[in-house]
Amino acid sequence: MGAMEWSGGQAERPGRGRRVLVVGGGIAGLGAAQRLRAHPAFSQLRVLEATARAGGRIRSERGFGGVLELGAHWIHGPSRGNPVFELAAEHRLLREKDLSEENQRMETGGHVGLPSVTYASSGVSVSRELVVETASLFHSLIDQAREFVRGAAAPAPSVGEYVRGALRALAAGWTDREDARRLRLALMHNFLNVECCVSGTHSMDLVALAPFGEYTVLPGLDCTFPGGYQGLTNHIMASLPEDMIIFNKPVKTIHWNGSFQEAASPGETFPVLVECEDGGCFPAHHVIVTVPLGFLKEHVDTFFEPPLPTEKADAIRKLGFGTNNKIFLEFEEPFWEPGCQHIQVVWEDMSPLEDVASQLQDVWFKKLIGFWVLPSFESVHVLCGFIAGLESEFMETLTDEEVLLSLTQVLRRVTGNARLPAPRSVLRSRWHSAPYTRGSYSYVAVGSTGEDIDRLARPLPEDGTEAQLQILFAGEATHRTFYSTTHGALLSGWREADRLIALQDPQAQLPGPQL
Ligand SMILES: Cc1cc2nc3c(=O)[nH]c(=O)nc-3n(C[C@H](O)[C@H](O)[C@H](O)COP(=O)(O)OP(=O)(O)OC[C@H]3O[C@@H](n4cnc5c(N)ncnc54)[C@H](O)[C@@H]3O)c2cc1C
Numbered sequence: 001m002g003a004m005e006w007s008g009g010q011a012e013r014p015g016r017g018r019r020v021l022v023v024g025g026g027i028a029g030l031g032a033a034q035r036l037r038a039h040p041a042f043s044q045l046r047v048l049e050a051t052a053r054a055g056g057r058i059r060s061e062r063g064f065g066g067v068l069e070l071g072a073h074w075i076h077g078p079s080r081g082n083p084v085f086e087l088a089a090e091h092r093l094l095r096e097k098d099l100s101e102e103n104q105r106m107e108t109g110g111h112v113g114l115p116s117v118t119y120a121s122s123g124v125s126v127s128r129e130l131v132v133e134t135a136s137l138f139h140s141l142i143d144q145a146r147e148f149v150r151g152a153a154a155p156a157p158s159v160g161e162y163v164r165g166a167l168r169a170l171a172a173g174w175t176d177r178e179d180a181r182r183l184r185l186a187l188m189h190n191f192l193n194v195e196c197c198v199s200g201t202h203s204m205d206l207v208a209l210a211p212f213g214e215y216t217v218l219p220g221l222d223c224t225f226p227g228g229y230q231g232l233t234n235h236i237m238a239s240l241p242e243d244m245i246i247f248n249k250p251v252k253t254i255h256w257n258g259s260f261q262e263a264a265s266p267g268e269t270f271p272v273l274v275e276c277e278d279g280g281c282f283p284a285h286h287v288i289v290t291v292p293l294g295f296l297k298e299h300v301d302t303f304f305e306p307p308l309p310t311e312k313a314d315a316i317r318k319l320g321f322g323t324n325n326k327i328f329l330e331f332e333e334p335f336w337e338p339g340c341q342h343i344q345v346v347w348e349d350m351s352p353l354e355d356v357a358s359q360l361q362d363v364w365f366k367k368l369i370g371f372w373v374l375p376s377f378e379s380v381h382v383l384c385g386f387i388a389g390l391e392s393e394f395m396e397t398l399t400d401e402e403v404l405l406s407l408t409q410v411l412r413r414v415t416g417n418a419r420l421p422a423p424r425s426v427l428r429s430r431w432h433s434a435p436y437t438r439g440s441y442s443y444v445a446v447g448s449t450g451e452d453i454d455r456l457a458r459p460l461p462e463d464g465t466e467a468q469l470q471i472l473f474a475g476e477a478t479h480r481t482f483y484s485t486t487h488g489a490l491l492s493g494w495r496e497a498d499r500l501i502a503l504q505d506p507q508a509q510l511p512g513p514q515l
Pocket residue numbers: 023024025026027028029048049050051053054055056057058070071072073074075076249250251252290291292295324325326429431436437439440441474475476477484485486487489
């Protein structure tokens with residue numbers, strides 16, 4: 001094993017305390033570090049981050065004359081009680097209207113708002129009436145899918161199979177002409193693809209039905225950060241000593257249940273030793289692991305030594321973690337109407353009731369659900385497309401030119417304008433290829449339950465006979481009801497920091513809220 005690395009510095013305060021390492025500098029890790037830093041028992045604290053930047057899946061980049069969110073986009077459920085909303089409001093990172101009581105009270109049921117316009121692949125726009133009617137039917141089926149959490153036996157293993165089953169029964173009673181019926185089903189297919197983006201999955205057939213309703217939707221009309229989501233993690237960073245986070249420090253293996261020593265602390269033993277890819281080693285009393293579930297899935301057999309208990313390793317394997325990406329297109333002139341916020345794209349040859357076997361390279365772009373018009377860009381005109389699943393992962397392997405060409409052809413086809421000018425440039429996220437993320441966010445997959453989230457979140461060792469709380473687990477995938485979100489991630493970081501504080505200082509008054 002390599003050199004022991006634990007130097008003093010601003011991050012260290014005088015006096016001996018518990019040595020804590022946080023692995024991962026996303027919002028969960030930063031939140032945990034900020035909370036621990038405020039307690040005197042945790043004077044020796046470091047965050048090890050694999051990449052050159054903090055924020056993880058909160059990633060705002062300047063581009064096309066504005067801010068592009070490559071990761072988290074909206075605050076889901078921005079209302080009092082949502083810690084991300086509260087922090088963002090406190091730091092004045094939101095627009096006035098998003099702070100209003102009226103916005104906070106809005107109940108969206110977690111459904112994506114209606115598109116401003118819907119284009120179909122034959123080059124016509126779909127009637128508003130049909131879109132509204134189909135969306136309302138789809139949303140009611142999703143609402144019903146959430147009800148099985150209340151105890152009624154789930155009639156299908158997955159949300160996808162449940163929705164398709166209900167749809168098949170309904171469609172049998174439709175008396176439309178064949179083309180109208182196809183269009184209805186094509187719209188349904190698009191709404192299922194939207195749901196794949198929401199759940200971060202390839203197919204809703206992979207998302208378990210019975211626990212689907214455990215995910216909790218908070219009130220409030222989803223809102224964005226005009227200056228970028230990363231303003232939030234930058235604020236947390238600014239409250240920490242500069243040398244507390246060590247960048248470009250990927251952790252390779254966490255050795256636990258041991259008795260490690262270092263020359264600089266004679267006589268002291270540490271139960272955990274964190275070994276980095278560059279050979280550096282950090283002995284510690286406690287480690288909070290916040291790496292994404294996608295990373296854990298790939299490295300579950302080597303990241304922990306001794307290996308994880310079978311139940312926890314199985315939970316990591318069973319829970320779902322898929323891909324959702326964004327494709328930003330910059331245009332010289334908008335082809336959309338003023339005030340247009342969201343363009344839906346529907347493929348009339350697609351139906352949730354039929355399986356068509358095709359090569360990814362021929363059809364990947366049909367998974368793209370449409371585009372959001374980015375509002376904060378004044379001189380340039382930018383659309384943000386969303387695409388989930390294997391098609392999204394395939395898109396990551398293409399060149400910018402190939403993506404731009406395919407999407408230009410899509411837009412020309414659906415608008416019926418063969419001369420529509422091509423976008424000036426393209427920029428996209430590639431979350432599946434990112435070695436320290438390997439996808440976008442988690443979901444409860446068929447074959448797993450919410451209990452697996454709790455199993456993942458349980459600290460080690462589990463029996464309590466050894467030194468306690470050697471490894472703690474945080475990150476969005478460890479929050480039973482807010483998984484996949486920034487507020488779930490932040491709350492999970494606070495939860496684990498509070499767990500350590502309570503061990504050291506049972507009298508401590510822990511700050512709320514604990515949703
Ligand atoms: C495209 C996209 C859109 C999204 N949209 C939204 C949205 O609109 N609203 C919302 O609430 N949420 C959204 N999310 C989800 C949200 O971004 C995440 O849930 C949240 O940011 C996760 O925070 P985290 O701290 O758990 O993980 P991360 O932010 O992933 O942080 C984990 C950190 O660990 C580091 N790491 C990994 N491996 C190692 C290692 N071996 N050693 C050291 N460090 C390591 C990583 O580099 C990373 O910085 C979106 C995510 C994506 C990808």
